[in-house]
Amino acid sequence: MILSDRDIKKALRAKRIIVKPKPNLEEQLGSSSLDLRLGNKFRVFKHRKKAFVDPLDPKTIEGMTDEITVSAKEPYVIHPNEFVLATTMEWVEWADDIAARVDGRSSLGRLGLVIHSTAGHVDAGWAGTLTLELRNIGMVPILLYPKMRICQLVFEQLSSPAEQPYTKKPGAKYARQSSVTESALSKEKIK
Numbered sequence: 001m002i003l004s005d006r007d008i009k010k011a012l013r014a015k016r017i018i019v020k021p022k023p024n025l026e027e028q029l030g031s032s033s034l035d036l037r038l039g040n041k042f043r044v045f046k047h048r049k050k051a052f053v054d055p056l057d058p059k060t061i062e063g064m065t066d067e068i069t070v071s072a073k074e075p076y077v078i079h080p081n082e083f084v085l086a087t088t089m090e091w092v093e094w095a096d097d098i099a100a101r102v103d104g105r106s107s108l109g110r111l112g113l114v115i116h117s118t119a120g121h122v123d124a125g126w127a128g129t130l131t132l133e134l135r136n137i138g139m140v141p142i143l144l145y146p147k148m149r150i151c152q153l154v155f156e157q158l159s160s161p162a163e164q165p166y167t168k169k170p171g172a173k174y175a176r177q178s179s180v181t182e183s184a185l186s187k188e189k190i191k
Helices: 005-013
Strands: 017-020 034-045 065-069 076-078 083-088 091-094 098-104 131-136 142-144 149-157
Touching: 005 017, 005 149, 076 083, 076 131, 083 149, 091 098
Parallel strands: none
Antiparallel strands: 017 091, 034 065, 034 083, 034 149, 076 142, 083 131, 098 149
């Protein structure tokens, strides 16, 4: 079941959903979603001499990106066909019986900005900032400003609490992340 605006407000008051800094509900709350804002840190992919990335070899993943920090009034320019990682300004966490989907905002989508490549689901019991997988599929560069509303969370009530919420799961690679985070796929083991 998707939470409505009144359900989201109730969950915020009960601290079943926590957002820091506290959201401006007049601006950020939709009828069934909560907008999050863009942080000021990005991870930009470097051009490499290697012809491939081995996701199971940490040496090919480490150093693939440079972290860029922009000031509050300085935009990050995402060029056509560019892919960068970004972070939300807000730290978010929720109860073990709530999950969420992160999605783009229509106004930015109409400019060609895609918010996530594949990772739109956020597990029950999540805590941390969200890393966004931004891509400009449009024809012109787009200026992205820190603190602009960049994505929306749609919360879903689970039928029962998760037996193993994300932050309590052994080996949860991104639990409690506080900045933009590169792929940690090399930490997984193939059996």
